[in-house]
Amino acid sequence: MKYIKLLSIVFLLPAVWSHAQETKKNLQECIDMAMQNNLTMQSGKIAVQRAVDLQGTAFNIDATNVSLSQDPTSGGSPDNSLSVTQRFDFPTVYASRRGLLKAETDMERSNLEVKRNELVRLVSSVYYRMLYAKENIRILQAQDSIYKKFMFLATAKFKSGESNRLEQMNAERLCSENKMELQKAEKDFINLQLLVQKLLNTDEQIEPQEDFLPVAEIIFATEAFDIYQTPTEKQFSDIQKISEKQLSIARQQFLPSFNISLRNQMLVKSYNPYDISRERFDKGNFMGFEVGVGLPLFFGERMAKTKAAKREVEMVHLQRENALQNLQNEYETQMNEYRRAKTEMDYYTNTGRQQAENFTILSQVSYEKGEIGYIEYIQNLKSALEIYRQYADAVNNYNQIVLTINYLHGNK
Numbered sequence: 434m435k436y437i438k439l440l441s442i443v444f445l446l447p448a449v450w451s452h453a454q455e456t457k458k459n460l461q462e463c464i465d466m467a468m469q470n471n472l473t474m475q476s477g478k479i480a481v482q483r484a485v486d487l488q489g490t491a492f493n494i495d496a497t498n499v500s501l502s503q504d505p506t507s508g509g510s511p512d513n514s515l516s517v518t519q520r521f522d523f524p525t526v527y528a529s530r531r532g533l534l535k536a537e538t539d540m541e542r543s544n545l546e547v548k549r550n551e552l553v554r555l556v557s558s559v560y561y562r563m564l565y566a567k568e569n570i571r572i573l574q575a576q577d578s579i580y581k582k583f584m585f586l587a588t589a590k591f592k593s594g595e596s597n598r599l600e601q602m603n604a605e606r607l608c609s610e611n612k613m614e615l616q617k618a619e620k621d622f623i624n625l626q627l628l629v630q631k632l633l634n635t636d637e638q639i640e641p642q643e644d645f646l647p648v649a650e651i652i653f654a655t656e657a658f659d660i661y662q663t664p665t666e667k668q669f670s671d672i673q674k675i676s677e678k679q680l681s682i683a684r685q686q687f688l689p690s691f692n693i694s695l696r697n698q699m700l701v702k703s704y705n706p707y708d709i710s711r712e713r714f715d716k717g718n719f720m721g722f723e724v725g726v727g728l729p730l731f732f733g734e735r736m737a738k739t740k741a742a743k744r745e746v747e748m749v750h751l752q753r754e755n756a757l758q759n760l761q762n763e764y765e766t767q768m769n770e771y772r773r774a775k776t777e778m779d780y781y782t783n784t785g786r787q788q789a790e791n792f793t794i795l796s797q798v799s800y801e802k803g804e805i806g807y808i809e810y811i812q813n814l815k816s817a818l819e820i821y822r823q824y825a826d827a828v829n830n831y832n833q834i835v836l837t838i839n840y841l842h843g844n845k
Contacts, residue, residue, distance in 0.1 A: 455626075455640040460560050462642075463633060467556050470634035474552060477545040484538040491531035495520045501699070505706050514696045514719075520727075523688035533678035540671035546843075547664045552632065554840040558833060559628050560641060561649060565829040566622040568646040572822050573615040576815065580608040583811045646825055648778070649832040651771070652839055658764045660757055664843050669753035676749045680742040686735040692725035764841050767834060774831040781824035789820035 458466070468474055498518040507513065587604035591597070629639045660666055698719035729735060796813035799805045805813075 455638040457640050457642045459642040460557060463560055463629065463639065464553055464556050466633045466635065467552055468549065471552055471632060472634055473548055474545070477541075477548045481538065481541045481545055484534070484541040488531065488534045488538060491534050492527050493530070503699075503701055503704055505704060506709065510719075513698060513700050514721075515699045516694055516696045518692065518694040518723075521691045521693070523685065523690065526682070526685050526688065529678065529682045529685055533675065533682060536671065536674045536678050540668070540675055543664065543668040543671045547668050550664045550840060550844050553844040554836055556629070556632050557649075557836050557839075559625055559632065561829065561832045561836065563622065563625045563629070564641050564643060564646050565825060565832075566618060566625055567641065568825045569822070570615065570618045570622060572818055572825065573611060573618055576611050576818055577608070577615055579811050579815055579818070580604065580611050583808065584608045586807055586811075646828050648828060649835040651835040652842065658761070658842070660761055660764075662843065663760065663841065665756060665760055666753075669749070669756050673746070673749045673753055676742070676746045680739070680746055683735075683739045683742040686738065687729055687732065689729070690727035692723070692727065694723040694725075696721045696723075760841065764838070767838050767841065770834050771831075771838060774827070774834050778824075778827040778831045781820070781827045785820050786824055789817040789824075792817035792820070 498516075500516045500518070502512060502514050502516065504510070504512045584601070584604035584607075587601045591601040626638055626640070630636065633639065696719075792813050796805065796810050796817075799810070
């Protein structure tokens with residue numbers, strides 16, 4: 434950036450910002466790494482696969498009942514038989530269950546998309562905060578150089594009797610306060626690195642690739658906010674579909690079920706404790722079947738479950754409407770903040786930084802010509818740095834608002 438070059442001329446900034454063991458990555462590389470390694474994303478992907486696996490349970494048929502009947506008093510009657518019995522729900526029940534399980538799978542995919550969108554926001558936010566922290570450290574290091582020179586001069590003037598102790602004390606105070614603020618800024622940067630490590634699920638110390646504070650790109654500033662294309666709306670839409678499918682299943686509790694039973698005569702000749710004649714029918718074994726229908730004659734429980742399912746549909750609908758209203762209000766609020774932040778950033782970009790550069794250049798020239806003293810020269814440089822700091826604050830505020838707006842749209 435321009436002001437870094439200008440301040441370097443007067444030997445105020447460190448020549449290099451480096452960490453030997455850190456890995457430099459750009460924002461997209463960090464996002465890609467988070468998508469791959471983040472534990473929340475991994476859990477979400479497993480949840481989707483689990484929902485897909487559960488779709489195989491849609492056609493859940495009751496266990497087949499196999500029974501052997503041997504009556505030693507009934508001779509060769511069909512009461513001595515092997516029976517196979519199976520119960521089935523009404524066919525539409527199975528289709529409804531499959532529809533519910535598919536809707537639950539869609540919801541898990543929506544949940545994963547919401548998690549992805551949130552993770553992109555978090556990684557992007559922390560990444561730009563790291564860049565801001567680096568910029569803040571550079572400015573504080575420059576101020577530290579200024580205050581040290583100011584304290585050296587004030588001490589020399591005090592010892593020579595040219596100034597009183599008050600000026601020296603003030604210089605010491607400014608130098609100490611800036612040193613503490615610099616230490617805090619460096620710790621803040623380390624904390625942000627730790628947060629990035631957590632989000633990316635890595636042991637690497639990540640450092641942003643850029644050596645300056647960039648302005649984040651807003652993707653949707655000129656587009657209307659389509660609330661029905663956001664991950665949040667899709668998530669609530671899928672939840673509503675699930676509640677509707679559950680209501681459909683509850684209503685089908687009133688449908689009949691079916692029972693089918695097949696029997697085959699089976700005699701065990703060695704089992705005849707009463708010595709009764711037990712002979713097979715000469716034409717072959719007796720075979721038979723039974724078909725039954727289960728009718729739900731008592732509706733109290735079923736009606737209560739159906740009413741509860743209806744209430745659930747109504748509740749989810751209201752929750753969805755409330756979520757969409759909150760989303761719309763949040764978007765409008767952020768857009769107002771965006772316009773305010775952009776105005777502030779544009780001022781410092783077009784006017785403020787130019788003034789700071791003029792401060793630096795004119796102070797340098799005036800000091801070299803002897804028109805101003807060293808203390809006034811240092812104070813002017815301090816004022817220039819303060820403008821640069823306000824510019825960095827404005828850019829950081831703008832970036833965070835832009836990232837929030839992109840998040841609300843879905844980071845597509």
